[in-house]
Each structure stands twice: as C-alpha cells, then as structure tokens.
Amino acid sequence: xxxxxxxxxxxxxxxxxxxxxxxxxxxxxxxxxxxxxxxxxxxxxxxxxxxxxxxxxxxxxxxxxxxxxxxxxxxxxxxxxxxxxxxxxxxxxxxxxxxxxxxxxxxxxxxxxxxxxxxxxxxxxxxxxxxxxxxxxxxxxxxxxxxxxxxxxxxxxxxxxxxxxxxxxxxxxxxxxxxxxxxxxxxxxxxxxxxxxxxxxxxxxxxxxxxxxxxxxxxxxxxxxxxxxxxxxxxxxxxxxxxxxxxxxxxxxxxxxxxxxxxxxxxxxxxxxxxxxxxxxxxxxxxxxxxxxxxxxxxxxxxxxxxxxxx
Numbered sequence: 337x338x339x340x341x342x343x344x345x346x347x348x349x350x351x352x353x354x355x356x357x358x359x360x361x362x363x364x365x366x367x368x369x370x371x372x373x374x375x376x377x378x379x380x381x382x383x384x385x386x387x388x389x390x391x392x393x394x395x396x397x398x399x400x401x402x403x404x405x406x407x408x409x410x411x412x413x414x415x416x417x418x419x420x421x422x423x424x425x426x427x428x429x430x431x432x433x434x435x436x437x438x439x440x441x442x443x444x445x446x447x448x449x450x451x452x453x454x455x456x457x458x459x460x461x462x463x464x465x466x467x468x469x470x471x472x473x474x475x476x477x478x479x480x481x482x483x484x485x486x487x488x489x490x491x492x493x494x495x496x497x498x499x500x501x502x503x504x505x506x507x508x509x510x511x512x513x514x515x516x517x518x519x520x521x522x523x524x525x526x527x528x529x530x531x532x533x534x535x536x537x538x539x540x541x542x543x544x545x546x547x548x549x550x551x552x553x554x555x556x557x558x559x560x561x562x563x564x565x566x567x568x569x570x571x572x573x574x575x576x577x578x579x580x581x582x583x584x585x586x587x588x589x590x591x592x593x594x595x596x597x598x599x600x601x602x603x604x605x606x607x608x609x610x611x612x613x614x615x616x617x618x619x620x621x622x623x624x625x626x627x628x629x630x631x632x633x634x635x636x637x638x639x640x641x642x643x644x645x646x647x
Contacts, residue, residue, distance in 0.1 A: 353594040359486060378609070379404075379646040380583055380618030381639050382553060384452065386410035386423065387625035388435050392424060395625045398438050399636035401445055403643060405518075405618070408488045408553075409439070410452035412478065414460040420474040436482065443483070447494055450486040450516055451479060454493070461495040461534075464503060472503070481563070486516025488553060490533075497536035501545055508548050520553040523561030526582065527571035530560065531606060553620045557587045557595035563605045566596050579613035585620035588627035588638050599638060603645035610646045618646065 345621035381404045385397055396408055413421045425431060443449055453475065454460045462470040479487065487507060491500070500519075507517055519541075528539060542549070554572065555561070560566035563586045572582055584606075597605065602619075609616045617643035619642045621627055627638035 338591065348471060353377040355412050377611065379616060379643070380405045380551070380620075381643045381646075382406040382408060382583060382585075382618070382620035384408045384410055384621065384623040385625075386452075386455075386623050388423075390431070390625050394434060396438050396441060397435070399634055400624065401442055401447065402635045404447060404448060405487075406448045407439065407442065407624075408450045408620075410488075410623070411457060412453045412489075413457060414453075414461070414463040414471045415468075416459060416463050422449070426587060427482065432628045440483075440561055441486070445594040447515060448633050449483075449484075450518060451484045452486045452488040452490050453485070454463060454490045456492055458493045460558050461491055461493050461499070465495060465499050466501065472506060476506075479511070486518065487551065488518045489521055490520040492533060494537075495534040497534075497544075500534060500536065500541060504545055516550045516554050517548065518550055520585070521527050522558070523554040523568055523572060524562075525554045525584075526552065526554055527561075527568070527575045528529075529571070531558065542577065542581075545580075549581075551581050551583055551617055553583045553585050555582040555585045555622075556620070557585065558593040559595065561577060562586075562595045562597065563602055566605055567610060571594045573613065577611075578615065580588055580615035580617050582621050585622060586622060588621040588635070591626065592622055594641060599641055603641060606642060606645040616646070 382626060383397070383400050383404045383406070385407050388395055388436045400407060401576035409422070411423060413423075416419060419426065421427070422432065438447055489500070489503065505515055507515065521538050522530060524530040525538050531537070556563050556568055563569070563584055569582070569584055573579055586602060587593045587596050607617055621642065624635055630637045630641035631634060632640065
C-alpha cells in the first residue's frame with residue numbers, strides 16, 4: 337500500500353503567524369511529522385467536526401489536541417451552478433475565522449486536518465460527474481487555500497468506479513504522496529454486502545487504487561454495521577481488506593444515528609480489535625460536538641477514552 341515519504345530529519349518551526357485571518361491563509365503552516373502517519377503502526381483517532389456552532393455558541397476543536405490524530409472538517413459541498421460551500425456558507429465567512437485559527441494551531445502541533453467532501457447531502461459527486469473540469473478546481477483550490485493535509489471522500493450518492501478513480505488520480509497528481517486520501521464507505525460495502533457508497537465495488541477500487549488510497553473510515557452505524565462486538569469488522573477483514581486499511585467508525589451519541597455503542601462497550605470492542613489485529617487502523621467518531629463525555633468534562637473525552645482503549 338502507499339506509504340509516506342520518509343520523515344524529514346528535522347522540521348523547521350514557523351516564525352510566521354499561525355492565524356488564518358478572515359478565513360484566508362497567507363502561508364503554509366508547518367507541522368511536525370507524526371509517528372502515526374498513514375502506513376505506520378499507531379492507531380488513528382479521527383474526529384468528525386461538522387457542527388461548529390451549537391445553540392449559537394462556537395464549538396472549539398482545541399480540546400481535541402491530545403485526543404486525536406485527525407480532524408475531518410465537514411461537510412464540503414460542490415454546488416451545481418454555484419461556488420463551493422462549507423455546510424451552508426462560503427469557507428471565507430466570518431463565522432469560520434476562529435475555526436480556521438484553531439485548526440491552524442492544532443496542525444502546528446501535529447494533528448492532521450482532512451476535508452470531508454459530500455456526506456448525506458446530495459450533489460457534490462453529481463457535479464463532479466457532470467462537469468469535472470469546472471468543479472474539481474473549486475475543490476483543489478479550497479484544499480490548497482486552507483492547507484488541508486488530506487480529504488475524506490464520503491460518497492452517499494451514485495458515483496461510478498471510473499469517476500472515483502479519476503478523482504483519486506487527480507488528487508494524487510495535484511497534492512503528492514504525503515496527502516491523505518480517505519474514503520468513507522458504509523462498512524457493509526467493504527464486506528461486500530451492499531453497494532450504497534457510490535454503487536460500485538470497493539474491493540475492485542482497492543484492487544485498482546489501493547496504492548493511492550491512504551485508508552478507509554468505514555461507517556459501522558446507521559444500519560450498515562455496528563461495533564457492539566468485533567463481528568462486523570471481522571467481516572470486512574474476511575472480505576480481503578487489511579486491518580491497517582480500515583478505521584472503525586461509530587457514532588458518539590445515540591442522537592446521531594442508530595448503532596450507538598456505549599463508551600464502555602466500545603472500549604471493549606476496540607481493545608479486542610487491537611489484540612486480534614496488531615495492525616488495526618483505529619477508530620473514528622461521528623461527531624465531535626455532542627460526543628458523550630467519558631470521565632471528562634467535554635466531548636473530547638470520548639476520543640481520549642477510545643485512544644486509551646487501543647493501547
């Protein structure tokens with residue numbers, strides 16, 4: 337599978353400001369290499385971060401600093417006949433200024449930042465299919481402007497295998513081998529029991545493009561699998577996917593979707609997966625803002641507990 341370039345012997349620390357004022361980044365924010373870069377053995381902990389405001393109050397990602405390896409900023413939308421948006425607003429909207437500054441600070445400390453494209457809202461992949469040359473540059477420029485470390489391709493509409501491979505190939509060409517390219521299919525797509533996430537075979541995608549895909553954030557929830565035990569994850573491995581390639585995704589609160597697993601039960605499952613599969617890729621939680629606290633005062637403690645369970 338694809339691996340990152342060898343880590344540099346030393347990393348120059350930035351003297352430039354970390355702030356991305358008014359949603360604009362003027363210079364690349366350097367970040368230290370992590371031991372858990374994809375292809376390495378450490379377990380990933382991925383926080384999905386879509387709700388930036390709750391009841392009018394800003395939800396800062398800063399408490400996640402020591403709890404996660406990756407933050408997936410959601411959701412990026414390509415809109416037919418219009419510009420790219422982050423949820424319902426332009427990425428440069430003033431409401432996001434603080435978020436970009438906080439994310440820049442986390443990146444400087446080594447947390448990776450990926451952009452989640454698509455999700456439950458329809459249209460982004462239809463736009464790419466219909467007019468790739470118009471909509472892909474919007475995505476590329478957004479990823480560059482806000483200095484993302486990668487992308488999370490969450491396809492929940494029809495999008496062919498050839499379309500998906502074209503997107504992955506173009507991202508690799510434009511961003512190089514260090515750029516993280518994830519896909520987020522439902523778990524049963526990986527085990528071969530469904531074809532919800534695009535309508536194509538992920539086994540075939542892995543065969544064709546595995547060297548260009550960093551890993552999969554598989555959705556073990558909403559009826560597509562669960563982490564109440566290791567059984568659904570085992571099905572994915574039996575279908576031919578390596579444990580190092582599949583992050584086990586779950587919901588962090590029963591309000592988010594069906595398939596919620598209590599933190600205590602989830603810890604048991606993660607510990608079992610870690611023991612059963614030494615290369616186990618890790619866990620992802622949807623989503624950050626309302627994650628059920630675990631021996632802590634806020635939602636970041638859910639991720640910290642998951643991280644601890646995999647040691």
